Amino acid sequence: MRRQSAVVGIGQTKYKRARDDLSLEGLVREAAHRAVEDAGITLADVDAFVIGKAPDALEGVMMPELSLADALGAIGKPIHRVHTAGSVGAATAISGSIMIESGRYDRVLVLCYEKQSEGNATWALSGGRSGGQGAGGTFAPWIRSYIQRSGAPEHIGWKVAVKDRRHALRNPNAHLRIDDISIEKVKESPMLWDPLHFLESCPSSDGAAAIVLGNEEVATKGPNPPAWVVAHAKRSELSSFPGRDTVKPQAGIDCARALFEEAGITRPLEQIDCAELYVPFSWYEPMWLEGHEITPGGDGWKLTDSGATELGGSFPINPSGGVLSSNPIGASGLIRCLEAANQVRGTAGDYQVDGARVALGHAYGGAAQYFAMWIVSSERQPTF
Amino acid sequence: MAMDRPVAVVAVAQTPSYRRYDDGEPVLIMTCVNDLLARTGLARDEIGFTVAGSCDYLSGMPFAFVQNLDGMGAWPPIYESHVEMDAAWALAEAYLRLQLGDVDVALVVGSGKSSPGRPREVFSLQTDPYLMAPLGIDPPSLAGLQARTLVDAGTATERDFAEVVARSRRAALDNPNAQVKQEVSVDDLLAAPYFAAPLRAHDLPPISDGAAALIVAAGDRAAELAQRPAWVHGLDHRIESHHPGLRDLTASPSTALAAEHAGVHDGPIDVAEVMACFSPEELVLRAALGLDDGATEVNPSGGPLAGNPMMATGLVRVIEVAQRIFDGEAGRGVAHASSGPCLQQNLVCVLTGERTMSAERA
Numbered sequence: 001m002r003r004q005s006a007v008v009g010i011g012q013t014k015y016k017r018a019r020d021d022l023s024l025e026g027l028v029r030e031a032a033h034r035a036v037e038d039a040g041i042t043l044a045d046v047d048a049f050v051i052g053k054a055p056d057a058l059e060g061v062m063m064p065e066l067s068l069a070d071a072l073g074a075i076g077k078p079i080h081r082v083h084t085a086g087s088v089g090a091a092t093a094i095s096g097s098i099m100i101e102s103g104r105y106d107r108v109l110v111l112c113y114e115k116q117s118e119g120n121a122t123w124a125l126s127g128g129r130s131g132g133q134g135a136g137g138t139f140a141p142w143i144r145s146y147i148q149r150s151g152a153p154e155h156i157g158w159k160v161a162v163k164d165r166r167h168a169l170r171n172p173n174a175h176l177r178i179d180d181i182s183i184e185k186v187k188e189s190p191m192l193w194d195p196l197h198f199l200e201s202c203p204s205s206d207g208a209a210a211i212v213l214g215n216e217e218v219a220t221k222g223p224n225p226p227a228w229v230v231a232h233a234k235r236s237e238l239s240s241f242p243g244r245d246t247v248k249p250q251a252g253i254d255c256a257r258a259l260f261e262e263a264g265i266t267r268p269l270e271q272i273d274c275a276e277l278y279v280p281f282s283w284y285e286p287m288w289l290e291g292h293e294i295t296p297g298g299d300g301w302k303l304t305d306s307g308a309t310e311l312g313g314s315f316p317i318n319p320s321g322g323v324l325s326s327n328p329i330g331a332s333g334l335i336r337c338l339e340a341a342n343q344v345r346g347t348a349g350d351y352q353v354d355g356a357r358v359a360l361g362h363a364y365g366g367a368a369q370y371f372a373m374w375i376v377s378s379e380r381q382p383t384f
Numbered sequence: 385m386a387m388d389r390p391v392a393v394v395a396v397a398q399t400p401s402y403r404r405y406d407d408g409e410p411v412l413i414m415t416c417v418n419d420l421l422a423r424t425g426l427a428r429d430e431i432g433f434t435v436a437g438s439c440d441y442l443s444g445m446p447f448a449f450v451q452n453l454d455g456m457g458a459w460p461p462i463y464e465s466h467v468e469m470d471a472a473w474a475l476a477e478a479y480l481r482l483q484l485g486d487v488d489v490a491l492v493v494g495s496g497k498s499s500p501g502r503p504r505e506v507f508s509l510q511t512d513p514y515l516m517a518p519l520g521i522d523p524p525s526l527a528g529l530q531a532r533t534l535v536d537a538g539t540a541t542e543r544d545f546a547e548v549v550a551r552s553r554r555a556a557l558d559n560p561n562a563q564v565k566q567e568v569s570v571d572d573l574l575a576a577p578y579f580a581a582p583l584r585a586h587d588l589p590p591i592s593d594g595a596a597a598l599i600v601a602a603g604d605r606a607a608e609l610a611q612r613p614a615w616v617h618g619l620d621h622r623i624e625s626h627h628p629g630l631r632d633l634t635a636s637p638s639t640a641l642a643a644e645h646a647g648v649h650d651g652p653i654d655v656a657e658v659m660a661c662f663s664p665e666e667l668v669l670r671a672a673l674g675l676d677d678g679a680t681e682v683n684p685s686g687g688p689l690a691g692n693p694m695m696a697t698g699l700v701r702v703i704e705v706a707q708r709i710f711d712g713e714a715g716r717g718v719a720h721a722s723s724g725p726c727l728q729q730n731l732v733c734v735l736t737g738e739r740t741m742s743a744e745r746a
Contacts, residue, residue, distance in 0.1 A: 002483075002484045002485050002486075009509075017725070023513075023514070024513055024516075025513070052628065054446075055440050055446035055447060056440060056441055056446075056468065056509070057440060057441065057446045058446070059516050060509060060516040060517060060518075061507070061509060061510075061512075061513045061516055062439075062441045062509035062510045063439070063468065063469070063510050064513060065469075065623075065729075066510055066623075066626055066723065066724040066725075066728055066729065067513040067626045068387065068626075069623045069624075069626060069729075070623070070625055070626050070627070074623055075623065075624060075625055076622055076623070076637075076638065076641060077622060077623065078621050078622060078623070078625070079622070079623050080467065080473060080476070080477065081467055081468050081469050081473070082465065082466065082467055082468070083449065083466055083467070084454070084465060084466050084470040085447055085450060093463060093682070094465075095477060098480055098481050098484065099480055101483075101484050102387070102479055102480035102481070102483035102484060103387065103388060103483060103557060104387065104483070111438065118516050119516075124446040125446070126442065126444045126515070127445050127446060127447055127449075128446045231399070232461075234463055234465065235461040235462065235463060235464075236453060236458050236461060236462055236463075236464040237453070237458050237459055237460075237461040237462075238453055238454060238458050238459050239450060239451070239453070239454075249461075250461050251461035253463075254460075254461050257514065258463075283730065327702075366447065366450050367450075369450075369453075374551075
């Protein structure tokens, strides 16, 4: 009874510190138009819309689906709004996929955005209180704990920061383009939240991303190859309680296990060709490799250190440049999911992973307590 | 397109609408969730999917919904989602999720505390996406414009508005969860001063804190969990333009469209619970839903004019209809939820005591 959905169109804006050339409406239209054009349809052909973004307070527009409905051509149609903290982009993609899989809709436009230049992101990320610690301040102690637990050398974080910025130089949409990025430059950048240096942290970006999801019929008739949604999973847990493992949260383990089981993946490192992981701070690459049991515990940093996660390596992570290079928060999770789709569609341009057949898109949010992931493939039902 | 799996509301819970509830929103939620678990005998791990609706801006704190996980008891980890909308839209997501076949039981939660802020100022943030500042028109002022439009068109009178209020407050006398309840005459109401002419203060909803939750289940599982489940015959939602000047405020075409797709007209409607937060909206909604005034009881709970726990208000409409189907008081009913000024976005859900295949027409 379950239908299958596929990504049939992808649209992204150029990510920048401030897209002051565009209104909120203009920003979302730029992504939406590119997505429907890629799908070979128009906005009039879309049956239903799903919008995802982080807190409304980032821009100061409450329930923005109400005002964006006109800009998206959604008048007279269903429009749905998801908010699951940092994981929201991936959660919104999954909500859209469910709308197709339910059989209720044939074509769904999923759109996520953030226009962070309109507000103060660190204020919002501190729960709207002044003097808050922000996201980096929340994660730094857990990163320190990971380093102690795993015995990872301190250069691992620098290495991820350099790798993702080098990848970003291949991505025309990327916000940060640091031509002379180097280990020295990263480690000499100011210490923000020990052990995180400035260049080990994500930027604050404006941008929007959109995908068109279609059912089997739409997917097979589109002008461009589809990325089939093979599996998706979400898990959430409480933010804090005594004994909570904040370095390797149970929800992250459960989510990955559910995802891999649904996809038929038993050896993720071999069976997945590349991954777009939500890595807003450098150390989260090895932390999620272990936290999602892609590598055995204690081996995540070794994979990073080996160079395997670089473009050209055996398990490329964030070939698009990742969250470390572009971070319109509410869209960042959708960008992971659509960049995974780009890889299996063969539409990733200069950051294409050769022969990518199966890719992982991932996001997390809150106090590392919300997880949303999907597996996409060039094949409708890939076997391993 | 018809849905594959029949889905039903099998248990409902709500807190009273409080003018001010001093404990946290998660406590309101926990009260409802524990109530549902007790009623159904379900263990937490039997709930396959949870989806909540709430609003950061009402709480005055970005990521306010995160702490609501505490009220849902998200440990061990749960499969969960959240809409920044009235929880009636969370029900819409749960309804679609249950169609996939691998999840049979879902929990839907709505919660909101309007008391900490001034809703008039907070909701003006919906209407100014240009300067991104609280400079937009506030909901009571827009509702006043809508009321004036109805009066000018000859569609309704101020007495009609007062009659809606008097009936709602009287109906609420039987509702233990209602906040505003009294026996009051239409003439006494009409003697009150204007608030946003032609609206008087009683034409506005109260400021409320509260939560509501329900369990939906698919197929045979629903029949196991309730003696008389309230089956979802159809559920649809549609939006209109953001610009009030581009809309005919005397009508609600998005409600009419959603009603058609949800199958409102497939049979008689015994009861309707509509999210008319301002009294004139009830008149607009009766017409848009095509209700027969003689056959359909409208807002027997007292409706949002008697209690308005924002973000749960729409879900409460579903709950009030489902309860009447559980009790055998109604055979078939319609619940309506709304978002945005002057009924900009509308959701319609048809519930029935008869197990039938769902009937959406895409």
